[in-house]
Structure formats: structure tokens, C-alpha cells
Amino acid sequence: GAGVSQSPRYKVAKRGQDVALRCDPISGHVSLFWYQQALGQGPEFLTYFQNEAQLDKSGLPSDRFFAERPEGSVSTLKIQRTQQEDSAVYLCASSIRRDRSYNEQFFGPGTRLTVL
Amino acid sequence: ILNVEQSPQSLHVQEGDSTNFTCSFPSSNFYALHWYRWETAKSPEALFVMTLNGDEKKKGRISATLNTKEGYSYLYIKGSQPEDSATYLCAFSSGGYQKVTFGTGTKLQVIP
Numbered sequence: 001g002a003g004v005s006q007s008p009r010y011k012v013a014k015r016g017q018d019v020a021l022r023c024d025p026i027s028g029h030v031s032l033f034w035y036q037q038a039l040g041q042g043p044e045f046l047t048y049f050q051n052e053a054q055l056d057k058s059g060l061p062s063d064r065f066f067a068e069r070p071e072g073s074v075s076t077l078k079i080q081r082t083q084q085e086d087s088a089v090y091l092c093a094s095s096i097r098r099d100r101s102y103n104e105q106f107f108g109p110g111t112r113l114t115v116l
Numbered sequence: 117i118l119n120v121e122q123s124p125q126s127l128h129v130q131e132g133d134s135t136n137f138t139c140s141f142p143s144s145n146f147y148a149l150h151w152y153r154w155e156t157a158k159s160p161e162a163l164f165v166m167t168l169n170g171d172e173k174k175k176g177r178i179s180a181t182l183n184t185k186e187g188y189s190y191l192y193i194k195g196s197q198p199e200d201s202a203t204y205l206c207a208f209s210s211g212g213y214q215k216v217t218f219g220t221g222t223k224l225q226v227i228p
Contacts, residue, residue: 003159035218042120042205042218043160056215091160105216107152107160 002026004108006092012114013082021077021111025094032075033105034067035091043091049075082115089113118142120208122219129196130227136192137222139206143187150207150216151180151191160205163191196226 005024013019025032031050035043036059045059051072060067064083069075079086089112093105120141129135141149148167154160164173169184177194193200203223207216 033215040220042122042207042220045215045217048215104150104162104165106162109157109159 004092004094004106006090006108006111008111009109010112010114012116014116015084016081017115018078018080019082019113021079021090021113023075023077023092023094023108025073025075025092026096026106027073029094029096029106030072031095031105032069033093033095034075034077035093036061037089037091037110039088043089046077046090079113082113084115087113087115118208118210118217120206120217120219122204122206122222124222125220126223126225128225128227131196131198133196133226134192134194135196135224136190137204137224139189139191139208139219141187141189141206141208141217141219142210143185145210146184146187146208148209149182149184149189150209151189152205152207153202154205154221155202163204193224196224198226198228200224201226 007022034046037043047067048056049069064080066078089110091110092108095103095105123138150165151163152160164180166182171182173180180191182189203221205221207218209216
């Protein structure tokens with residue numbers, strides 16, 4: 001596809017349920033980012049991959065959050081035992097370059113997670 | 117913790133009006149400043165990335181300026197149109213790393 005895709009677009013989960021959010025980056029993009037955007041806030045960094053290596057996971061809010069990118073392309077963000085405070089839009093972005101911090105990040109449309 | 121602030125939080129303007137928003141960011145360890153436009157139900161779209169003090173960028177009716185010494189950037193929209201209605205996000209990068217810190221955004225509504 002031409003852009004970054006995410007699925008599902010919307011997810012409603014009961015408190016305590018595990019969820020998995022998928023990101024398909026642009027083909028050939030080395031870098032992949034996950035962000036969490038709570039209502040009324042800007043997106044906040046969760047984690048960063050360079051190919052299959054998770055180089056920074058400092059933004060993951062708790063050990064219930066886990067991300068992987070096993071083959072360096074598709075990534076999955078998993079949230080275990082969801083809580084109401086996990087309700088947010090989860091954005092994925094990819095970029096082509098490795099080591100420059102001003103390269104453009106291309107975003108997916110996000111997954112809106114609602115935890116009841 | 118890096119603080120990136122945007123003002124105003126929201127803005128309603130009449131079609132044809134010109135408008136501007138502000139993004140303030142730390143003036144130390146500056147690497148790049150990004151502006152994104154995020155329309156409802158769509159993906160955030162990159163507008164500009166600026167790296168040098170004094171940079172000015174333009175895309176159609178939208179332009180942006182950068183002052184890294186005092187830590188602010190302005191985004192201008194000339195002759196606003198209803199299709200400009202969106203949330204405008206700025207994001208700051210420091211050091212040589214790809215992580216960006218976003219502001220909370222300015223939500224613009226252009227009234228026909």
C-alpha cells in the first residue's frame with residue numbers, strides 16, 4: 001500500500017481484556033514508532049524500532065504494554081489486562097532513514113481503543 | 117521532560133480570515149521542529165520540518181517560521197478555507213535521535 005496502515009481502526013475492550021494493535025509501515029521504512037494520544041493531549045512517544053530492534057521503549061507506561069517487530073516490517077502493540085486509563089488513540093509512524101532526527105515520519109490513521 | 121506548548125488550544129475563524137498559531141519549545145539541544153496537520157479520521161500529515169534558526173517554509177497558503185534562540189515557531193494560514201479545519205500539531209526533536217515530543221495541538225475550525 002501507499003501509506004502506513006493500522007488495524008483495527010476502532011477497538012472496544014472490557015477492562016482486563018488483552019488487545020493487540022497492528023501497524024503495517026511503508027515498505028522499506030527502517031524506523032517505526034508507536035505513540036499514544038489521550039483525549040485532549042498531543043501524541044506521546046511509546047517506543048521505537050529500527051528494523052527489528054527495539055531501541056527505545058522508555059515511553060511504555062507499564063509492563064502491561066509490549067511491542068514487537070519480529071521481521072522488521074509489521075509491528076504489533078499488545079496491551080495486557082487493559083485498564084480504563086489505556087483508552088486512547090494509538091498512532092504508528094514509519095520513516096525511511098536511520099540516524100537523522102529530522103526526517104519525516106509518516107503516520108497511520110490510528111487505532112482508537114476504548115476500555116469499558 | 118521536554119515541554120512543547122501550543123497556543124491557542126482551539127480557534128474558530130471565518131472563511132477568508134488569516135490566522136496564526138504558536139509553538140514554543142526548549143531552546144537548548146534543538147535539532148528540528150515539525151508541523152503536522154491532523155484532520156478528523158485521517159492520518160497526521162507532515163506540513164514542514166525546519167532545522168535552522170530563521171527558517172521560513174511555505175506550502176500554498178500555509179507558512180511557518182522558526183526562532184531556535186528564543187524557542188518558538190509560528191504557523192500562518194492566509195485566507196482560511198473550510199478544508200483547513202484540522203488540528204495542527206508541532207513536534208520538537210532534540211539531539212541526534214529520532215524521538216519527537218509533540219505539543220497538545222491547536223484545533224482550528226473555519227466557518228463557511
